[in-house]
Amino acid sequence: MEGIKSETEDKLKMDGIKKELRNPSKATHQDYFGKAISYICITLVGCLVLSILYFITTRGVATFTENHVNLWAFLSGTNWNPGMLDSHGQPEVGALPMIVTSFCVTVLAALVATPFALGVALFMTEISPQKGTRFLQPVIELLVGIPSVVYGFIGLSVIVPLIRHAFGGTGFGILAGTIVLFVMVLPTITSLSIDSIRSVPMYYRSASLALGATRWQTIHKVVLRAATPGILTAIIFGMARAFGEALAVQMVIGNATLMPHGLLTPSSTLTSQLTTGIGNTTMGTLPNNALWSLALILLLMSLVFNVLVRFIGKRGSMKNEFKSCK
Amino acid sequence: MQTYSFDQKHIIHIPTEKALTTENLQVFYGDNHAMHDASLEFPRYRITALIGASGSGKSTYLRCLNRMNDAIATVKGKIIYRDTNINSKKINVYEVRKHISMVFQRPNPFAKSIRENITFALRRNGIKDKQELAYRVENSLKSAALWDEVKDDLDKSALALSGGQQQRLCIARCVAMKPDILLLDEPASALDPISTAKIEETLKELRKSYTIIIVTHNMQQASRIADYTAFFHMGHVLEYDKTEKIFTNPQIKATEDYISGNFG
Amino acid sequence: MNSKAANNVATGVIYLLVTAVVGILIFLLGYILITGVPHVSIHFITSAAESFRAGGGIRDQLFNSLYLLVLTLIISFPIALGSGIYLSEYAPHNWFTGLIRTAIEVLSSLPSVVVGLFGYLLFVIKFNLGFSILAGAIALTFFNLPLLTRSIEESLEDVPNLQREAGLSLGLSRWKTITGIVFPAALPGILTGIILSAGRVFGEAAALIYTAGQSAPTVSYTNWNPFSAASFLNPMRPAETLAVHIWKVNTEGVTPDALQISSGASAVLIVVILLFNLAARFLGNWAFKKMTAAK
Numbered sequence A: 001m002e003g004i005k006s007e008t009e010d011k012l013k014m015d016g017i018k019k020e021l022r023n024p025s026k027a028t029h030q031d032y033f034g035k036a037i038s039y040i041c042i043t044l045v046g047c048l049v050l051s052i053l054y055f056i057t058t059r060g061v062a063t064f065t066e067n068h069v070n071l072w073a074f075l076s077g078t079n080w081n082p083g084m085l086d087s088h089g090q091p092e093v094g095a096l097p098m099i100v101t102s103f104c105v106t107v108l109a110a111l112v113a114t115p116f117a118l119g120v121a122l123f124m125t126e127i128s129p130q131k132g133t134r135f136l137q138p139v140i141e142l143l144v145g146i147p148s149v150v151y152g153f154i155g156l157s158v159i160v161p162l163i164r165h166a167f168g169g170t171g172f173g174i175l176a177g178t179i180v181l182f183v184m185v186l187p188t189i190t191s192l193s194i195d196s197i198r199s200v201p202m203y204y205r206s207a208s209l210a211l212g213a214t215r216w217q218t219i220h221k222v223v224l225r226a227a228t229p230g231i232l233t234a235i236i237f238g239m240a241r242a243f244g245e246a247l248a249v250q251m252v253i254g255n256a257t258l259m260p261h262g263l264l265t266p267s268s269t270l271t272s273q274l275t276t277g278i279g280n281t282t283m284g285t286l287p288n289n290a291l292w293s294l295a296l297i298l299l300l301m302s303l304v305f306n307v308l309v310r311f312i313g314k315r316g317s318m319k320n321e322f323k324s325c326k
Numbered sequence B: 001m002q003t004y005s006f007d008q009k010h011i012i013h014i015p016t017e018k019a020l021t022t023e024n025l026q027v028f029y030g031d032n033h034a035m036h037d038a039s040l041e042f043p044r045y046r047i048t049a050l051i052g053a054s055g056s057g058k059s060t061y062l063r064c065l066n067r068m069n070d071a072i073a074t075v076k077g078k079i080i081y082r083d084t085n086i087n088s089k090k091i092n093v094y095e096v097r098k099h100i101s102m103v104f105q106r107p108n109p110f111a112k113s114i115r116e117n118i119t120f121a122l123r124r125n126g127i128k129d130k131q132e133l134a135y136r137v138e139n140s141l142k143s144a145a146l147w148d149e150v151k152d153d154l155d156k157s158a159l160a161l162s163g164g165q166q167q168r169l170c171i172a173r174c175v176a177m178k179p180d181i182l183l184l185d186e187p188a189s190a191l192d193p194i195s196t197a198k199i200e201e202t203l204k205e206l207r208k209s210y211t212i213i214i215v216t217h218n219m220q221q222a223s224r225i226a227d228y229t230a231f232f233h234m235g236h237v238l239e240y241d242k243t244e245k246i247f248t249n250p251q252i253k254a255t256e257d258y259i260s261g262n263f264g
Numbered sequence C: 001m002n003s004k005a006a007n008n009v010a011t012g013v014i015y016l017l018v019t020a021v022v023g024i025l026i027f028l029l030g031y032i033l034i035t036g037v038p039h040v041s042i043h044f045i046t047s048a049a050e051s052f053r054a055g056g057g058i059r060d061q062l063f064n065s066l067y068l069l070v071l072t073l074i075i076s077f078p079i080a081l082g083s084g085i086y087l088s089e090y091a092p093h094n095w096f097t098g099l100i101r102t103a104i105e106v107l108s109s110l111p112s113v114v115v116g117l118f119g120y121l122l123f124v125i126k127f128n129l130g131f132s133i134l135a136g137a138i139a140l141t142f143f144n145l146p147l148l149t150r151s152i153e154e155s156l157e158d159v160p161n162l163q164r165e166a167g168l169s170l171g172l173s174r175w176k177t178i179t180g181i182v183f184p185a186a187l188p189g190i191l192t193g194i195i196l197s198a199g200r201v202f203g204e205a206a207a208l209i210y211t212a213g214q215s216a217p218t219v220s221y222t223n224w225n226p227f228s229a230a231s232f233l234n235p236m237r238p239a240e241t242l243a244v245h246i247w248k249v250n251t252e253g254v255t256p257d258a259l260q261i262s263s264g265a266s267a268v269l270i271v272v273i274l275l276f277n278l279a280a281r282f283l284g285n286w287a288f289k290k291m292t293a294a295k
């Protein structure tokens, strides 16, 4: 009797388990729910980026489609005065001065910053990793942490007067912009260079040192060479930051939409023109559209920097694969 | 390296009640055919050991049994549990894992207190009653032979335990779920001999109410605790029999070489 | 020159460069604190700004900065968490994931003015929100999302796979494994990431000048009704932040004590950001200790 009872109980339990195995449970629904949430979030981010690209592009091309400004005239013209017409009855929207200035400050800042960045990176990786990480890591973090308006303010109250005293003129201009940007891109280039130098395998160094090379020879011939793609990437990231920096530059560049004649004359970058201008123009008019075209250039340049980084990354890894194949 | 034929196999059928059966189980990691045709029957309330050289597919096989390979591999063939093929898309894997639980090679307690390590999954499965939870904590820790060592600091972080204690906590965590079958993947390989002995004791005790399948590299361990033993070689199961048969009178050359240490 | 001498020269140059960089930082911090701190007083922090007279404070700007920060984090954290979970836990290896990763990279390298202008175009103009805290918080969210997402993704990925397997093998759903096991284990890293991003958001100005605006209307700090126009909590009012204020008094040049005000405000800004940095370190360590402690 007992045996039969427990047997039927067993059978019932077994049927229950079989059913559970076949049917969705709370866990299944939880999983759909979680997956849905995370997909929604990520799609949101994707849509956001797409709509940024879309909106800036549509506004940016209005200068050419609605106001019929010639693209070439826009890129190569040297007079920026969107409210006025030139002698041919064409609006004066030559963006070249801003483009040139933007590139000047960007390249100069990266050029100046790179040796310092490499110096710090080599110190932290090759010369004194312990002390370096202990003291220089916070230095880099603090430099990143200082907001750009503060950099701009110090540029305005220290660098500009200094230049004025030393070289005459107003003090505003590409030189002041370069100095401010140099400090701002320094931490970017440094920390990315550190990553790339750290990823050079240790045995490269030991092999070189074992062959009797000095530390500098090892750094110069082995470490830096192996880390070159990474360092280039670091420099491009730094340049991207410099190119897109707005307020700090705007505060020290002088904001004169003139072709720069040297490092000391006031001029204007794409970003500084944008920040100064957007608020003073009416939506939908040519002067406003022309500013959106500047924003479009900024956006496109940021994409170009992205592509460059990817390209270098690919080349770098291809070279390494080739090496390991050999 | 000596090559062994895969055609000669010696695989017995289990006369008693079976807890789990696999039929023609095959596993592919992308193009890598890691498991060919494994057909085994596991007796209820017995310990079965899976032995074999490194890379022979023991973990691969074991992880299929509670569908832990779903995300990383393609698994073909049948896994029969309670008359149901659980290797099917339609099966609710979460239910499967409640009945077939797994302990891993390296101890992996949650970054929570000892108590929460055990109660966490229980709560998620709807057990909210405080007394029931306390009872399960105590019972599972006792059956994993850990209770005496930790009963006074159940609220301590589990990460502060020693490796052997952590592994026994992981066993307790599974036992608390009251599964049917316990899968263990080299549970003692990261542990010292004393902890290992404790875990073996634990397993022998658990055998009374659980079906246990354990992967081990340690021949002595297999012969000490297992009722049945399966020998894996390069993705094939070559021999499966009672443990004493495998260790005293293996039928297959590869098995013999492996257990006598003349392998490879 | 022999190699030994070259070695010494190079080492010397590296030391020189490092000294210069450290010198620059010391100068920057020293300048801000030495010129700024003397202007920071209770009065400075608790009184309203003045446009054309000397002696204005930064009360409203400071509050706006904090309020914007809180709103930004409230909006961006859930989205970043969801995206981070997608990237670290669910993302299959396919074109969609690749596209998303590229999109996030693009977003993180976009100049903040461009992000700000987008916010201006969409929210201030198209949706007619006007210059408002809400528009500013959304713009800052765009600015904050990529980095926060990435730091959350990294923290989640740092949790060993064994933890996920442990959860799954107990019959927990993937979602419960993530929220109940992986997320708590990643919490120290996530906290650090949030606080560091808070520092960035706090100092950001370019994304705000055309979204949250450049004016700080007088608000009542006793009016707790967020729908009332005069309430300090009203998210639809324009709100100049501390960083924007520094920029504005310097570029407009109508405030007689612009230099003093910017020094003081910069000092406050820097001190707050330093505190964020310290807090990030401290809280991260604390949470980690708490998690592994033998209590």
Ligand SMILES: Nc1ncnc2c1ncn2[C@@H]1O[C@H](COP(=O)(O)OP(=O)(O)OP(=O)(O)O)[C@@H](O)[C@H]1O
Pocket (backbone or CB within 6 Å): B029, B032, B034, B052, B053, B054, B055, B056, B057, B058, B059, B060, B061, B072
């Ligand atoms: N996640 C994976 N992806 C791809 N291949 C895998 C994966 N895991 C295991 N393999 C392959 O499957 C084969 C069997 O591996 P498995 O881990 O099952 O061996 P094992 O018998 O458990 O070995 P060990 O004793 O070292 O744990 C190996 O060839 C291995 O390379």
Ligand SMILES: [Mg+2]
Pocket (backbone or CB within 6 Å): B058, B059, B060, B185
């Ligand atoms: Mg294994």
